[in-house]
Amino acid sequence: MNRLTRRIGAVAVLLLFAGSLAGCGGSGDGAGAASAGPMDAIKANLPKSDADINGTIDKGKVKKNLVVGVDNPYYLFHHDIEIALAKGYFKEFGIDSVEVKTIEDPLPALIGGSLDLALYDTDTAIAAARKGDKNLRFLSVYLGGEANVLGVGKGINSGADLKGKTITGGQFGSRNDAIIRELLRDNGVEPDRDVRIVSTGGQSNERLQAVISGTVDGASIQLRHRTLLEKAGGKVLFEETREVPQSGWSVSRLLRESPETVAAFLAATLKARQFITDQANKEDVLSIMRAKKFDIPAEYADAYAAENAPTYHVSDGGFKPADMQKFIADQIAYKTVPEGTDWRQFTYLVPLWRAQKALGLPLNPALADM
Template identity: 25%
Template sequence: MKKRSLAALLMAAAMTLSLAACGGAGAPAASSAAPAASSAAEEPAESAHFSVAALKGPTAMGLVKLMEENDARTAALLSSEARPEESGDAPAALKSQNVYSFTLAASPDEVTPKLIQGELDMACVPANLAAVLYGKTEGQVEVLAVNTLGVLYIVENGNAVQSLADLKGMTVAASGKGSTPEYALRYLLEQNGVDPDRDVTIDWKSEHSECVAALASGAASVALLPQPFVTVAQSKLEGLRVALDLTEEWDRLDNGSGLITGVIVARRDAVEKNPGAVQAFLQDYAASVDWVNANTAAAAELIGSYGIVDAAVAEKALPACNIVCLTGEEMHQRLSGYLSVLYEQNPQAVGGTLPEDDFYFGA
């Protein structure tokens, strides 16, 4: 028998899940230990098929355990279809869970059009881009969780940089113009008495790998890099050191906000159609993040197997990637504070206006 393509497998699993969600005959009976009136609380959790995109880097790293479990779940669903006489009660349990189609992308430009056009239900994107999308779609995008705190570092061939003030008169290779790296660097420089337009030259590159290449060739001695590119650069350049952790520099300001790199957003219509399934996704995501943070070596192997980052690089970089899953009020407070800082610096960094409270799911 010919193997089905991945798309066909996911479609079949999604159809199976959809049929299960529509039928009520398979719901378990109420427990004898609970009053009959509470039977609604014991019905299967709402489930759905969500298409989810993440960028190859820390935002995707936190998803890998969920990706692995989803692959196994999808295979089990299809196996139960093919051999129902051998499946026992497994299909009912499997069909009460979400099924996901994951896409890994190299840049936000690959993701945002598909999200706006409805080809994606959810996407991991830079925090400020989430606010821009909220404005661009007139509120049709909302943020579900903060998934990555600060991952930005100043690295140096040498020992001249001990503080942000030491960057005066220097050239810093960097990428990410118009997104979190630029806004975070400019803000921190200003807060430390350095004019980012006059006191320092920021040599903007199109990709992080170009910054690593500039360091390797000697064209640059100082660079702004995120993890895991810091680890990649250190593996190629002996003596390259982390001079400054921008998350620590931001925290020193003690201004009620924190440096945030990435969030996961969803189309509002997908959330409103399946609010229970979205909550289930967040539970799945949080469990995946907890596992990744607690199992560095095993997580690194998974990260490598999915082609996100080389496993050896991932194992060294993970402790510095600040992978989290912050939801609800904590997400609201920290993200709104960060976006407010960006807005005060440059309103266009968040799309011209700050998002309303309906931007924050569950807050």
């Protein structure tokens, strides 16, 4: 799902604030954030032990009404918020309302101040912070699983059947393009020798339609597309899922102005996610989302277990630092993140730790790992 050919140049125009976030993250209230300075200064702003993390949200310090940006209209990217609203979790932590704006690229609005938080690609947010917005911080993982799926058209039943066929992973140079090539090689098919790789625009829905229409013979698709493809006579030929912290919540001004609100927002949405990733609640979740006018055909509902698995739609918002290190290193190689970027410098986890503690969850990542 990671879309790596983002308009970072447009973001750069809106990097309006050069001032760094004031740091006192070692205190129990979590007020303040690490500045984009040397690593020793960042480490000094982190809590020293689990006991320094205050899991009690002071509702009197929480901003009551929030506006957040989400870049994908698919229900998976909205249901944390909608379930938190429906179940009263936001009010439990002092937030009265959350307005969601679906925007293809929410970072300019976040940096400009018209959004309080944004759900977007992890690497793009970190790259934007690295390029100059010293207020911008990555907070928490939303999707921590990455499905690398090759969907193919009628008559293709094996790797041998792919010989001479046309395959797309999306735009050349994107992560999807790179990982579909890797998936082919893992299954004994050499890109640009055994198959012809082509560059295409659009997202995964468009790639699915390209396979169904016969425009290409195979493409990188999503888990939710399996049933639709099978109904059209195609199939998923190769598939793998791995842990990649591909998208998550980022914040800019709000972290400086009201750190309590950031912790409250994460606590409410993570409580909703705990509900969502409990598979016993599938029908309740889908009913709420359909009532909110989200289009969820049976084929997409069939993918609920996979897309809302606790390791895919990460139930605690955390990640393994080694996974993040590899992900950012990959993105540097793809030239979507600037050379020399240290992701820790632009990642601030005190609000996540506070939310996890408020919900009785283990701190993830552990302080010692950060």
